[in-house]
Amino acid sequence: MSTTGATGSSKYMEKLRELHLRVNEARKSNHVQVVEEDKRSKLPSNWEVRQKRLQWEEEDELFRLECNQQKIDPDRMRALNVSAEIADRLEIRRRKKCNTDEGFSTYADASHHLAFPTADTIGLTDRKDTPEAVERLAKQIIEQGVKRKAYSRRRPFDADADIDYINERNKRYNELLDRHYGKYTAEIKQNLERGTAI
Known part of the structure; x- marks a missing residue:
């Protein structure tokens, strides 16, 4: 009877030891994951993008070296590996970035385009006024000044009017x-x- 109790307790102890080992393994793996997560959280926000960029640059450098060893143009070789649809999309994206015509930008630019619609517009410096026209303009300006001085909107004081003001x-x-x-x-x-x- 005691032998069966001893074997029962040894099975129990064996199972307990196995559970302890599993708990310790879980604790260690959890600690490793926590340390890795802490490292990732301390990295800059664009770290993954930087790593992808560095990896792409390394692959690109290796590709260019291989092409140069085979005496082939690397850009032409890369173009052979790109499908027509992707090439069209990349070209459209490149054109959008390089578009210098922003449409309407300011009223000053719009008025400039209205005043000078083409590059061949004749400037004001090419035209010379005759001395008679200049004299006529000067005379008109003097007459306008005389009229302006003679005309007055000031109303004369009316002594007979009722005084209803302070x-x-x-x-x-x-x-x-x-x-x-x-x-x-x-x-x-x-x-x-x-x-x-x-």
Whole structure:
């Protein structure tokens, strides 16, 4: 009876030892993964892209060396390995990047294009005015200046007008109101002056 108990406990101990080993293996592998994840988190955000770029550059350098040893143009050899569809897409992308015509950019550029639609537009420096035309222009400008000095919008002071203001600003405001509402308030003012207002 004791032998069966000993064999039962030895099986139990064996199973326990096996579980301990599995737990230790899991702990070690978990620790290794945590360390790797920590290393990855401390790397720059574009690390994978950089690595791919470096790997591509190394492969490209090896490819060019092989082509140079065989005395073949590497760009031509690479073009043989690219399908027509991919080449078209790459060409379209390259053209979009190199497009210098941005369309409408500023109003200054637009007005320049309106004023000078072609490269062959004759400039203003090629045309010479006659002395008579210059004299005529000068005379017109002098006449305009004389007319401008003679014309005045200043209204003369009316001594007979009612004084219903306290200063110049109030006078201007009352004139504005009178322009808009004068025909409606004229009767009310007359009634107030006569004393017949209700």
